[in-house]
Amino acid sequence: MIHKHDLIIVGAGLAGLRAAVETSKYADVGVISKLFPTRSHSGAAQGGIAAALGNEEHDTVEWHVFDSVKGSDYLGDQDAIEMMCGEAPDAIYELEHLGVPFSRTKDGKIAQRQFGGHTKEIFDENGNSKRIPVLRACYSADRTGHVILHTLYEQCVKSNVRFYSEYFILSLIMDEGVCKGLTAFNIRDGQIHTFHAKAVMFGTGGYGRAYRVTSNAYANSGDGVAIAFRAGIPLEDMEFVQFHPTGLYPLGILVTEGARGEGGFLVNKDGERFMKNYAPTVMELAPRDMVTRSIQTEINEGRGIDGKDFVNLDLTHLGEAKLKERLPEITGFAKTYAGIDPVKQPIPILPTAHYSMGGIPTNLFGNVLADEKGNIVKGFFAAGECACVSVHGANRLGTNSLLDAVVHGRRTGKTIVKYLRDAEFGTLPANAEEKDIEKFKKLYATTSGENADKIRVRLKEEMTNKCGVFRNEKDLLSMLDTIHELKEKYKNVHMMHKGKVFNTELQEIIELGNMLEYSDAIVTGALARQECRGAHWRIDHPKRDDVNWLKHTIAFKTEKGIELKYKPVKILKYQPQERKY
Amino acid sequence: MKVTLSIQRFDPEKDKKPYRKEYEIDVDPTFRILDCLDKVKWDIDGGLTYRRSCSHGICGSDAVMINGKNMLACQVLVQDFKKKYIKIDPLPSLPVIKDLVVDMDGFFAKYEVVKPYLIAKTQPPVKERYQSQEDRALIDEAVNCILCGACSASCPSLWSNDAYLGPAAMLKAYRFVFDSRDDAQAERLDVVDTPDGLWRCHTIFNCVEVCPKEINITWHLSQLKKKCAMREL
Numbered sequence A: 001m002i003h004k005h006d007l008i009i010v011g012a013g014l015a016g017l018r019a020a021v022e023t024s025k026y027a028d029v030g031v032i033s034k035l036f037p038t039r040s041h042s043g044a045a046q047g048g049i050a051a052a053l054g055n056e057e058h059d060t061v062e063w064h065v066f067d068s069v070k071g072s073d074y075l076g077d078q079d080a081i082e083m084m085c086g087e088a089p090d091a092i093y094e095l096e097h098l099g100v101p102f103s104r105t106k107d108g109k110i111a112q113r114q115f116g117g118h119t120k121e122i123f124d125e126n127g128n129s130k131r132i133p134v135l136r137a138c139y140s141a142d143r144t145g146h147v148i149l150h151t152l153y154e155q156c157v158k159s160n161v162r163f164y165s166e167y168f169i170l171s172l173i174m175d176e177g178v179c180k181g182l183t184a185f186n187i188r189d190g191q192i193h194t195f196h197a198k199a200v201m202f203g204t205g206g207y208g209r210a211y212r213v214t215s216n217a218y219a220n221s222g223d224g225v226a227i228a229f230r231a232g233i234p235l236e237d238m239e240f241v242q243f244h245p246t247g248l249y250p251l252g253i254l255v256t257e258g259a260r261g262e263g264g265f266l267v268n269k270d271g272e273r274f275m276k277n278y279a280p281t282v283m284e285l286a287p288r289d290m291v292t293r294s295i296q297t298e299i300n301e302g303r304g305i306d307g308k309d310f311v312n313l314d315l316t317h318l319g320e321a322k323l324k325e326r327l328p329e330i331t332g333f334a335k336t337y338a339g340i341d342p343v344k345q346p347i348p349i350l351p352t353a354h355y356s357m358g359g360i361p362t363n364l365f366g367n368v369l370a371d372e373k374g375n376i377v378k379g380f381f382a383a384g385e386c387a388c389v390s391v392h393g394a395n396r397l398g399t400n401s402l403l404d405a406v407v408h409g410r411r412t413g414k415t416i417v418k419y420l421r422d423a424e425f426g427t428l429p430a431n432a433e434e435k436d437i438e439k440f441k442k443l444y445a446t447t448s449g450e451n452a453d454k455i456r457v458r459l460k461e462e463m464t465n466k467c468g469v470f471r472n473e474k475d476l477l478s479m480l481d482t483i484h485e486l487k488e489k490y491k492n493v494h495m496m497h498k499g500k501v502f503n504t505e506l507q508e509i510i511e512l513g514n515m516l517e518y519s520d521a522i523v524t525g526a527l528a529r530q531e532c533r534g535a536h537w538r539i540d541h542p543k544r545d546d547v548n549w550l551k552h553t554i555a556f557k558t559e560k561g562i563e564l565k566y567k568p569v570k571i572l573k574y575q576p577q578e579r580k581y
Numbered sequence B: 001m002k003v004t005l006s007i008q009r010f011d012p013e014k015d016k017k018p019y020r021k022e023y024e025i026d027v028d029p030t031f032r033i034l035d036c037l038d039k040v041k042w043d044i045d046g047g048l049t050y051r052r053s054c055s056h057g058i059c060g061s062d063a064v065m066i067n068g069k070n071m072l073a074c075q076v077l078v079q080d081f082k083k084k085y086i087k088i089d090p091l092p093s094l095p096v097i098k099d100l101v102v103d104m105d106g107f108f109a110k111y112e113v114v115k116p117y118l119i120a121k122t123q124p125p126v127k128e129r130y131q132s133q134e135d136r137a138l139i140d141e142a143v144n145c146i147l148c149g150a151c152s153a154s155c156p157s158l159w160s161n162d163a164y165l166g167p168a169a170m171l172k173a174y175r176f177v178f179d180s181r182d183d184a185q186a187e188r189l190d191v192v193d194t195p196d197g198l199w200r201c202h203t204i205f206n207c208v209e210v211c212p213k214e215i216n217i218t219w220h221l222s223q224l225k226k227k228c229a230m231r232e233l
């Protein structure tokens, strides 16, 4: 079956929905999502969304830019960061106008809280400049992503956007370098459909599911990233995976950084607030990569609680009232999943795979890039966590990614509206869905073979151990071997269940294939990059190396395997400095 | 430890009607019920079908009936149950697509009836609209709804009359009627102030008991009822 829309948006998280709100006024838009829209993982974001509104104290866009550049370990492109931070206040006011129920200040403005790496400049008695935490994260209790996601969906309902919920996309349809649409299967009946469009936009989210300990949803299997890669589009900076410092032990469910923003302490088995040894000025509010490495070091050096793989996050001094008002959701998580009452006991935490800095390369306007030179792919756009603009460089600051999704969802929407003015459908290549039909046939014909879960478990376990917080050449080489071995096994994967209706086993097998695809790019990039920068930490190359590595990785999928190229970072005002907090 | 899951199965491509199947599996006491379902799916029967995504009670995908009570499979642990024989069924009263997956189209159609979006009839200011902390507090609980459907599927009034909009849709109406920024109170009250709207709620409190976000839904409905009564005066 063929569906025709001017624009197909894949993904109904903040990026996809914000673009849908922007474009549906002017164009015929179809939004495809493998989940019902409000189930998208944007809804899990707790802490906040950054913008220098200055509602609680003086703040400037310039400070926000500086913090993001520094936070990115100077790998973020400064033109992109300037645009994002500059557009942030307007983007937030717009969200408020659309109905987002932000928490409020005493005088009724949008409330803001502190978050790691976000600072203001002050001067001490000797006139020396110093940076201390600033109230910049706009929030709605600890459910910020949830309320924004629901509000954007509500606005789409209001403007009658056509949703294809529980449709799972399989491949892009490319014709001589131009994107003409895509194929997807309807999860409800297993049928493959073709979507013919003048423009396709991906807002397919992150790829953290390749790790065992993760804050990411089952759905974050990086499908969009893998599908683009297979279609000949390169991937940028894939080796940069953010590990959030505070995942609830042992699963990795996120305990928001807001908990530290509100004053939570990190302590080791000796009851020591160990962050004073790593980031004496900002302590627990240092950027994520630093706090994560500090925690992992404490654990590796035997100072985890009871010698186990976790340290404690202590909120007991905040008191019941504050926890109830500001952090109700995580109070609930701690009770449900760890049997702990944060009012009385500290919360056991460990680093958890959380955010994908890398992804599909785009320019500032959401056009997907075909190469390291900046040529664009006609008809194909991307925004949100699946994309790499790059505003986060080597390490994203907390609350900058909801912002990324909203600002770039909006901006990409505007780009597409212009693009559609003189874009045409063109003709679809013959048999566009052939390959996917073949793939399905093969899976349906299997009677024995490899167990998908075994492949998945090994991938996740080894990615966590060998391509996690601390990396080295030996482990990365061994990880590449594992991936190649698992890819071979995957060719023989056995699908136990042969039903057509809601075959979630089929879906999981395809997701696994996508995970293997992009994990290869993560590890290949990590192996090549012989330095420490942001979230990428090579213990065998323990320094940042601006001479050789101040550049973006651009990975191409070729017949012979993955080929790496590089492109320069856009540096405007801020020259790289050592990153101290 | 060992637990036995008794799961209602139904495959529309094979089965004429639903049946139960038992699975004995080895689990940690800290496993979520969702982890148990995964274990069955991955080790024993790839065909076992259920929805899920976030795995920590925020996306609303996996509301099912466990030992007779609607809840999120990702929000309860094995150790939360005394008996190690656990019964899992799809949400009651909704059409079953397969195993634990139900058709939520009707649920969302009712959600759409109450105009679930902010309607502000004045031009927005350059910055944010102001809202006092007191006004914001009025919708504190209501905005937490994750549209899981557990409440509506537990409501006897809805079971006996499918035209009833149900607690989730009513709560959504409340969320906007009581949002100080919204200008469509009258329109929305017109929708809920009907026999198949608010007045079908007989304060049975089933919804409140099952809501995984601990929203006092009935209280919110009673506030809406007051608003309707006031406007008749």
Ligand SMILES: Cc1cc2nc3c(=O)[nH]c(=O)nc-3n(C[C@H](O)[C@H](O)[C@H](O)COP(=O)(O)OP(=O)(O)OC[C@H]3O[C@@H](n4cnc5c(N)ncnc54)[C@H](O)[C@@H]3O)c2cc1C
Pocket (backbone or CB within 6 Å): A010, A011, A012, A013, A014, A015, A016, A032, A033, A034, A035, A037, A040, A041, A042, A043, A044, A045, A046, A047, A048, A049, A050, A144, A145, A167, A168, A169, A170, A203, A204, A205, A206, A215, A216, A217, A219, A223, A224, A254, A354, A355, A383, A384, A385, A386, A398, A399, A400, A401, A402, A403, A405
């Ligand atoms: C627990 C947690 C807390 C966070 N907290 C914060 C925070 O406080 N502040 C902040 O700024 N950021 C936070 N983040 C990060 C932020 O939430 C995400 O980066 C952001 O929401 C991503 O939005 P998105 O629209 O790009 O993707 P998502 O919201 O993940 O949406 C992806 C969409 O793509 C669809 N999709 C994917 N693959 C397919 C396919 N094959 N076929 C069809 N559809 C598909 C999915 O159904 C979904 O609709 C947090 C992340 C996590 C995991």
Ligand code: SF4
Pocket (backbone or CB within 6 Å): B144, B145, B146, B147, B148, B149, B150, B151, B152, B167, B168, B171, B210, B211, B212, B213, B214, B215, B217
């Ligand atoms: S009110 Fe509670 S039970 Fe009902 S849909 Fe919302 S979250 Fe689920």
Ligand code: FES
Pocket (backbone or CB within 6 Å): B051, B052, B053, B054, B055, B056, B057, B058, B059, B060, B061, B062, B063, B072, B073, B074, B075
């Ligand atoms: S899986 Fe998201 S609520 Fe349970």
